Amino acid sequence: METQDLKKAGLKVTHPRMKILEILERAPEHHLTAEDIYRKLLEEGEQIGLATIYRVLTQFEAAGLVNRLHFEGGQAVFELDRGTHHDHMVCSRTGRVVEFYDEIIEKRQQEIAKAHGFRIRDHSLILYGEFIDDESASES
Template identity: 60%
Template sequence: MADENQELRKAGLKVTLPRIKILQVLEKFSEDHLSAEDVYKALIESGEDVGLATVYRVLTQFEAAGLVDKHNFDGGHAVFELSKEDHHDHMVNVDTGEVIEFFDEAIERRQHELVKEHGLELVDHALVLYVRKKRER
């Protein structure tokens, strides 16, 4: 719990039990992209008494503080992941909903080249590839 306290304080957030519990869920499932409902279900299953509205509010606070990244992959359904120092892009399987993180140096380099060719500076970007398993013919 000391690590969570430190992370919250570093992000400028007051340490509260709901914030600690939600951060613990995000850390436990750090390889996943969780919706607010997923976080809420995990809290209920572990016996925590945190309301869904609180989960939404805390996730919004975490996003504003830079603790989590929010993605809207499939039709506006928001999912969250702990912010990572290393940049990565995503592939979303449209049939299963699985989210695959990847990094490709050639894609990153080409994006910077395109921006430079237009006389611009890249501030941020997000690349999402929507995929499905290749069908056999």
């Protein structure tokens, strides 16, 4: 079923592209850097060059298959686009990322944009902080 996604996106079905899609689909964290993907592939014996990973991710982004997010730290993270828009909460202690969606915020953004004569193409809302549950998990 992944091959369909690639074809629909107008991309040829190649081994690297399939494998990268697979990794993104299986990743429990859902948010991976290009390096993360590179290492995960290596662990599975797939020796795919970093350059290819960046290239493919950029193509996936253009095709709407993945989103590129700019968290603090300058390193881009990628997530599979599962069709439903959402924003992010990032735990600075554990790196855990939680997604959320809020109708009220979405609506306000549109209203604010309108008031400023601005047409929103995309937006990024990220909350940085800590999950109180993770409090105990102290790491040296």
